[in-house]
Structure formats: C-alpha cells, structure tokens
Amino acid sequence: LRLLLRLLLRLLLRLCLLSRIMASFAEVKTLVNQFEATIQSGDCNAAKTQLVQLKLALIPFHFLSPSSLEGPDRAQHFHAARTVLELAALLSLKMEDVDSFNRHVAQVKTYYFSESKFKDAPPSPRKYLILGLNLLRLLAHQQFSEFHTELQLISIENLDKPEILHSLKLERSMVEGNYIQVFNAQHQVPEPSFTYFMNILMDTTRNEIASCLEVAYKTLALSAAQQMLSIESTDEFSAFVSSRAHWKVCGDHIEFVPKVVKSAAVVPSMLTITQNLHYAKELERIV
Amino acid sequence: LSSCSRPNHSAAHTAHVPIAMTLDKKENTDVEMADASALTDENKKKDAQKTPVKDVFKLADLEHQLGRIEKGVAETDLRYLWFVLRKNYTIRRELKPSLLAQCLEKRLPESEFRATLLGWFSQIPDPVDVEAADSPDVAAPAAADAPVEMEQGADESAESESVKSADIPEVHVYLQLLAVIFLVDSKLYAEACECSTHLVKSLSQWKRRTISPFAARVYFYYSRAHELVGALESIRPNLLAALQTATLRCEEGLRGTLMTLLLRNYLHYDLYDEAHRFVENTDIDHSKLPSSQDARFLYYTGRIAATQLRYDEASRNLSQAIRKAPQGRAHGFRLQVIKWATVVELLMGETPERSTFRSGPLEAYFKLAKSVRIGDVAAFEQVKAQYRESFRVDRTFMLVNRLHQTVIKTGLRNINRSYSRISLAEIAQKLSLDENAVSVAFIVAKAIRDGVIDGVIDHEGQYLQSKELVDVYQTTAPQKTFDAKVRICLEIHNDAVKAMRFSDDLLSQPVVGSDSDAEEPISILDEDDDEDDL
Numbered sequence: 018l019r020l021l022l023r024l025l026l027r028l029l030l031r032l033c034l035l036s037r038i039m040a041s042f043a044e045v046k047t048l049v050n051q052f053e054a055t056i057q058s059g060d061c062n063a064a065k066t067q068l069v070q071l072k073l074a075l076i077p078f079h080f081l082s083p084s085s086l087e088g089p090d091r092a093q094h095f096h097a098a099r100t101v102l103e104l105a106a107l108l109s110l111k112m113e114d115v116d117s118f119n120r121h122v123a124q125v126k127t128y129y130f131s132e133s134k135f136k137d138a139p140p141s142p143r144k145y146l147i148l149g150l151n152l153l154r155l156l157a158h159q160q161f162s163e164f165h166t167e168l169q170l171i172s173i174e175n176l177d178k179p180e181i182l183h184s185l186k187l188e189r190s191m192v193e194g195n196y197i198q199v200f201n202a203q204h205q206v207p208e209p210s211f212t213y214f215m216n217i218l219m220d221t222t223r224n225e226i227a228s229c230l231e232v233a234y235k236t237l238a239l240s241a242a243q244q245m246l247s248i249e250s251t252d253e254f255s256a257f258v259s260s261r262a263h264w265k266v267c268g269d270h271i272e273f274v275p276k277v278v279k280s281a282a283v284v285p286s287m288l289t290i291t292q293n294l295h296y297a298k299e300l301e302r303i304v
Numbered sequence: 305l306s307s308c309s310r311p312n313h314s315a316a317h318t319a320h321v322p323i324a325m326t327l328d329k330k331e332n333t334d335v336e337m338a339d340a341s342a343l344t345d346e347n348k349k350k351d352a353q354k355t356p357v358k359d360v361f362k363l364a365d366l367e368h369q370l371g372r373i374e375k376g377v378a379e380t381d382l383r384y385l386w387f388v389l390r391k392n393y394t395i396r397r398e399l400k401p402s403l404l405a406q407c408l409e410k411r412l413p414e415s416e417f418r419a420t421l422l423g424w425f426s427q428i429p430d431p432v433d434v435e436a437a438d439s440p441d442v443a444a445p446a447a448a449d450a451p452v453e454m455e456q457g458a459d460e461s462a463e464s465e466s467v468k469s470a471d472i473p474e475v476h477v478y479l480q481l482l483a484v485i486f487l488v489d490s491k492l493y494a495e496a497c498e499c500s501t502h503l504v505k506s507l508s509q510w511k512r513r514t515i516s517p518f519a520a521r522v523y524f525y526y527s528r529a530h531e532l533v534g535a536l537e538s539i540r541p542n543l544l545a546a547l548q549t550a551t552l553r554c555e556e557g558l559r560g561t562l563m564t565l566l567l568r569n570y571l572h573y574d575l576y577d578e579a580h581r582f583v584e585n586t587d588i589d590h591s592k593l594p595s596s597q598d599a600r601f602l603y604y605t606g607r608i609a610a611t612q613l614r615y616d617e618a619s620r621n622l623s624q625a626i627r628k629a630p631q632g633r634a635h636g637f638r639l640q641v642i643k644w645a646t647v648v649e650l651l652m653g654e655t656p657e658r659s660t661f662r663s664g665p666l667e668a669y670f671k672l673a674k675s676v677r678i679g680d681v682a683a684f685e686q687v688k689a690q691y692r693e694s695f696r697v698d699r700t701f702m703l704v705n706r707l708h709q710t711v712i713k714t715g716l717r718n719i720n721r722s723y724s725r726i727s728l729a730e731i732a733q734k735l736s737l738d739e740n741a742v743s744v745a746f747i748v749a750k751a752i753r754d755g756v757i758d759g760v761i762d763h764e765g766q767y768l769q770s771k772e773l774v775d776v777y778q779t780t781a782p783q784k785t786f787d788a789k790v791r792i793c794l795e796i797h798n799d800a801v802k803a804m805r806f807s808d809d810l811l812s813q814p815v816v817g818s819d820s821d822a823e824e825p826i827s828i829l830d831e832d833d834d835e836d837d838l
Contacts, residue, residue, distance in 0.1 A: 162612040165702065169574045169611060173696055192709045194750025197743040226746065233749035233761045241763050245742060285780050292787050299794045 042090060042097075045074050049097055056104055061112050068108065071101050081124055092138040099128045103143045110150065110210055122151050146208060149180030156188055157217040164188060179207040187218070196226055200247050223248070227261055231273045238270045363403045366395070370411070373474050377514045385517045388478065392485070392521075401425055401486055408479055417502055421483060424495045473510050477503065477518045484525045488532070496529035504542065508549075520561040527565045536569050543569065547586075560593040560601075567604040574699075576611045583608065591799070599628040603641050610644065610703060615652045622648060639665055640698065647703045650676050651710055668694050676707060679715030681736050684708065712737075713756050716748065720757040720770050727767045741766060 048071050055064040072080065078094040106121035125147060132138075148171060155164040171181060183202065190198035199222050203215050223246055230237060230245065248254045258264055263274040369388045376384030405425040412418045480503045487496035504526050507519055523546060530539050543566050550558040563586065570579035583605055590601050606621035622645040629638050646656045646669050655677045661670040668691035675683040688695075688704055695701040715735045719726060731737070732744045748768055751757050759770040776782065 162614070163577075165611055165613060165706075166576045166580075169576055169702060173701060189708065192706075193712060194747040195737075195743050196746045197740055225750075229746065229749035229753045231753075233745075233752040233759075234763060235760055237763050245746070285783075288780065289783070292783075296790065296794075299798075302798075 042078070042093065045071070045078070045097060046093075048074060049101060052101065052104060056108055061108065064108055065112075068101070068105050075101065081127065092135050095128065095131075095135045096138045096141075099125065099138075099141055102128065103141060103147055106147055106150075107143070107210060110213060113213060115154070118150075118154070122147060145175065145178040145180045146210070149178070149184050149207075150210065150214065152181065152184035153187070153211060153214040153218070156184060156191065157214045157221060159221060161188075161192075180211075183207055183211070191222070191225075194229070196222055223257070227257075231261075231263055234273060236270050236272050239266070240269075242271055363407065366399065366403070366407055369395075370475050370478070373478055374472055377472055377474050380514065382514065382517060385474070385514065389517055389521065392482075395482065396485055396489065399482075401490070404479075404482055404486060408483060411479055412476055421480075421499060424487060424492060424499075425483070473506075473512070474514055474518065477507065477510075477515060477522065480506075481518055481522055481525065484522075484529065488525060488529055493529060493532040496525070497533050497535065500526040500529050504546075508546075511553075516555050516558055519555075520558050523558070523561055523565060527569070531568075531572065536572050540566070540569050556592065557594070560588070560597045563588055564597050564600045564604065567601070571604055571607060576608055579604070580608050580612065591802075595628045596630070599625045599637070599641075602628065603637075603644075606641075606648075607644060610648050610651075615648055618648045619645065619652060642666065643669055643698050643700060644703075646673060647700050647707070650707055651703065653710060653713065672704065672707070676711050676714060679711055679713075679718050679735070681708070681711050681715070684711045712747070713751065716751050716757050720759060720768070723768075723770065725767055725769050727765075728761070729766070731768065 048067070052064065052067045052071055055067055075094075075098055078098065080098055102121055102125040106118055106125060109115075109117040109121060129144060129148075148167075152164060152167060155161075155167065168185075175181065176185065183206070187199060187202055190196070190202070199218070203219060206212060206215060226246055230242065242258075243251075243254050246254070246257065248257060258266060258271065265272045265274060369391060372384045372388050376382065376388075402425075405422055408418065408425070409422060412421075480499065484496055484500045484503065487493075487499055500522065503522055507515065507522055523543070527536070527539065527543065530536050543562055547559065547562040547566065550562060566582065567579055570576075570582065588601075590598050593601060602621045602625035606618045606625060609615070609618035609621060622641055625641050626638065626645060629641065642660055643666065646660060646666075649656045650673060656673060660666070661673070668687070671687045671691070672684070675687050684707065692701070695704050712735060716731070719731060719734060728741055728744045728748065731748065737744055737747065745761060745763075745766075748757075748759075748761060752759060752761075757770070759768050761768055
C-alpha cells in the first residue's frame, strides 16, 4: 500500500511540474515582450527578475542547445531564445557586470553558429552590436589574440558593419600607435552601449602612451605631456604624473629617468649555460 | 584552385617509413608505382592488339588483391593489407567502374544497400569505350602471361573459395572503400556521402585489428565526401566518437588520421578557438605520425598559431610542414602552406626568399612581399585591394590585413637607418600617414618602445634623432640566432636517425615461410624503401 501511495505521489508531482513547465509558447512570447519593455524603460532590477523567470520558461524549448530544437515552431523558439539572450547581455552591460556579459555573449554565440539551420527565423538586428561589443571588450583588456580569433568568425562581407568596423579601426590604431584616432573614436561610438568599454579602453591607452613617452623622450614640457595624454583637468594630470614611477617633475617639464641598461660586457651566463648543456645532451644522446 | 588538394595517400607499411602522398589528375613519373606499371606494361606488350584484355586483367588483379587481403587476415599479417592499399593509386586510375560493379556484385552479400550501390555505379560512365567485357575465363591465359604466374594458383583457389571467403569483413570494407573513392571521383558526392556513412556504421561493428589499415582511409573519404557536399559540421560528433574509440583501443594510425580530420573540420568553419583547445587537450605525439599526416597536422597547428599571434611557433610549424610534404607530388598542399608561411614571415618582419615565388599562383604574395619590404603603404593598400578575392579564397585575408602595421614598421626602420636626424613631418609624408604632428609622434614613440627603431624624439624641435648604431656582435643576438639554427639541425638529425633505424629492423626479420608468395611483398617493400630514401 505504501509503495502504491508513493508511486501516486510521484505521478502527481510530475504532473504538477509538467503543467507548470508546459507553459505554452504564447506565454513565453508575452513574457519576452514584457522583458523588452522593461529594459527599454530602464528599470534594471525588475528586468533582472524577469530574466530569471524567462530562462526557466524557456527550458522546455531546448534553451541553450539550439541544435536540438525540433518541431514546426522551432524557428520561433530559436528567435525567442536568441532575443532573450541578446537583451540579457545588453542588460548586464548596463549594470556594468562584465562577467555576466561574457556569459551571455558566449551563450548567444551558440545560437549564431546554428543560424544556418534556421533560415526561416528573422535575422537579429542586434547581432553585430553584440559581436562588436565583445570585440571591444577584448580590446579594452588588451587580449589581442582572442580578438583575432573572434574576428575570424565574422565573414568578410560583414566586416563593413559599423559596429564591427569601429572595433577594427580601433585595433588598427592601437597597434600602430595612432592614439589620437583612439581618442577621437571615443566621441564617435555607433551606439551608446559602447561607452562602458570605451572608458576602460581610454585608461589602458593612457598607460600605453605613458610608457611610450618614457622611452621616446628625454624631457617633455608639462603642457605638451598633458595634451598628449589628453587629460583635461590639471589635478588628474598631476595625480597621473606622480603615479608613474620614473617621471621626475623639474619646473615646467618632466624628465624621464631612463631605465638601467645592462652593459653589453656582462656575459649572459645563465643563457649560455642552458644552451651549452642542451647541445651536450643532444650530442651525447643515442637516438 | 589553390585550396588544399585532396591527396590520395597510400599507407606506409609501418608507421615510420614516409608515406607517398599523391595528387589526382597529375600523371607523375612515380618510381614507386614502377612495379605496378611494369606489370601492366608487360601485359600490354604481350597482347598489344587486344586492349580489352588489359581491363579483364585488372579484374583478375582486383581478385588478386582480395586474395592478398584474405591471406593477410588469415595470417594476421598487416603487411599484406598495407601493400593492397598502396595499389590504390593504380586501381583508382585504371580500373573501370563496371568491373568494380561486377566484383561488388559477386562479393558483397545480398542486401538492399548493395542494390542501391550498384544502381549508382550504373550511372558512372566507363572512361574507355570498349566492347562487352570478355568473360572471366580469358583472365586465366592473360594472367598466365603476367609475372603474377605464381599467384595464379592463389587466384583460382581464391575464386573457388569466393563463396566461403565472402564472409571476411575486410574484403567488404575494402570493396566498399573503393566504391566510395570511385563515387567521389565521378563527382557523385551525395551518393558518396551515403555510401561512406553506411560504411562507417558497419565499421563500428567490427572490433578486429585487421580492419585498422582500412579504417583510416574510410574515415578520410567519409570526411572528404561530406566536405564536398558541405555537411562537414554534421559529422563532427561521429569523428569525435570514433577518436574516443580509437584512443581506447590504442590504434595510433587511426587516431592520427582522425585528429587531422577533426582539425580540418574546425578550421573549415574558422573555429580557431575550439581547434586550439582541441590540440591542447589531446596528447598526440606528432613525430610518431606518418609524415603525410604529420605535414597536415603541422599545417593546421601553424594556422592556429598564426591567427593567435604566436608567429614564432607558426613559422616553425609551417616550415616543417613544407619539409615533410612529399617532394614532387601534392603541389596544391605545398602551395597553400607556402602562402601561409610567407605571410607569417612577413608578419614577423622578415622577408621570404625570392626563390619561393617561382610559380604563378604566388604572384599576389610576391607583390605583397615587395611592398612590405620597401615599406610603401600606398603600394601595399593597392596590392591588397587588387588581390582581395584570392586572399579570401586562401583564407589569409585577415593576416594580410595585419600586415599594414608591418609595412609602417619596416618603413620606419628604413628611415631610421638612413637618417641620423629627420623631422616628424617628413616621416609622415614618406609613410603617407596622418599629418597631425601628435599622431606621428605617437606612432614613432610606440615604435621606439617596441624596439623597432632606436632613437629619441625632441619635442620642441619636432624631430627624431637616431642613436648611434651599436655593433650587433656586442649584443647577444648572434648567440640566439646560432642557438636556434643549431637546435633545428639537431632536430633534423634525430628525426633522420629515427627514420633510418626502422629499415634495419625490417631487413633483419626472418622471412615468413618459404613461399615465393610471401617473399614477393617483402622484396617489393624493400625495393620501395630504397627508392624512397633517394
């Protein structure tokens, strides 16, 4: 009898869960629209709770594994899930949470890869925005090899899209050393959501410029330095100067204390020893 | 087409002797195939007027191959199987599809699949117009003429035992493999896909060691057929599962082939990140791979390294791939690797040698190298725009984009060497840069920091002053270059010794049995050994 009761209980529970999860797709759609509206209104916390609900609701529709989507409505499911993830990424960017941004972008990318199987789903208007933002994030953190790996995934025809082009041009300017372009680009962002990463990029660029200046110049006038570093307020500038290790302020110009150069007369003993040991080992080795 | 060619590789008789990689549609004077063509030549001489006899002879020859397979399975001696695979090159060229269809009909068990397969084969037109194929009993006198006289006994017994020996799965696998190859050659790609999928499924049933030489080929053509149809992504999980099984069973040859196939799969879709992680997480000792697989593996890893800005590793791998690729064959593959290698060299700031640009298809890269060497930005942009399409096909477009920076670097270096003091405005003019004084100053400052040029900028005077040239022998640079070269030489020496060591083992092995039959494969293998060492 007890066993029977247990079985019955289990069945009941399962039915309850199913009925909860088996929210029809129409409900999901309304939730998605609600979510969009909340984001547009700018209420981040409400949007966050709605996001959690949405993710749970999408689970029966093969959330996060688009390749297993089947059935006649799969294009719609695909589209809904993709939209949710894109909006989630943008939301996390607004809330300045870089980790959750990374996660959502990685999840959306699985959808982008499967796009060839779902040709009847409408193309996402935000796809290149998300990809461009991701590229910019990699640039801001100076991760050039990942930047290039990501870039390979974008086909050549799409390189002209404004969001992608923005990041491409930035990368080129940074590698060349054309930092003026980088500063100018700050005012020419294609979308306001780019500003967060642009600010990080500005800081990184300033450090880069400072290290270049140290090596290239012996002395530099303060005003010129301020102009080059593109820092407007003098307080910020003096704080910056004092934070750099090798800079000495003498009157109205900065002197860059050169780093100690190893004299060429010093024999690089460790290097020579390692090399010679390697040769000896190879020569004596019986292959 | 400059895309990677599809080599038909014949297997090594062991893992260490270099494998021949062959390219279709190029008739080469293959020393290796001299023995096979010698057989047909002799036959041609004997029956010069009767061309059909040659084809019938080929059917008997095919039967002879199957006999070899059976013998190999019976004695569990893989050498016979490797030898059979090496004949693939001739068979592919000379066997008529109708004959293969006949053989399939005779040997494969009755099944629905066999019917479909034969249906496809009837679609393939025979290359040579010949009157109705003579009956198989003409095979007997024709075979008698050929030097394979000693095998005649084996032939007849094989035929009489055909009912019994039809049960050997290796024979089925081999015949179906030939079928797939023929379908691919006749451009029936969708059918080839189906056939190869069926074959792969049947392969997974058999757990026999003797299947393993064929298994690698089967997977290669499976992947190739799907690539030609454009469905590579769908077979990725199958390849991964096969790799898992092969690793569990310690089948090194199959593992090597599957790894290169998977890498090709990832790189086809530009999934460099995944490919990199795949290489890092699987432990494969690529020096143990046969050299055709090794060349491919090095090429793919070189490409991944180049995309991830690890140019030293990339150039090492790519130049090794060029060395390991077979000489005189597989031109498409070499061209492709050379293209990537030149771009990587340019990215590292070195100019590749003029001798690499002998051939026509490399013209774009030659012009690219010229513009980079001079440091002329305008010429570089022009070359890039002109050959944009060919770079896109070669998939080197992204790398070429990165060369912009190298052009500027080279230009700056040349200027620095020739002038002791030069104004920033003139630098901007020479390199056709933005005229803004600050931006030029930034670019030069960054170049100084990166060690490209050696100098100091004077801000008030707006000029760049070069430091005196330091004698390079006072630095450690010569020592480092010397070390690098010595290491390469030692590596080559070790590889050569390892490769040589193998043939000593082969010669010292006792001859299996006293039949002339058994001697024949071994002696032929030895002959080929010598020719390969040339």
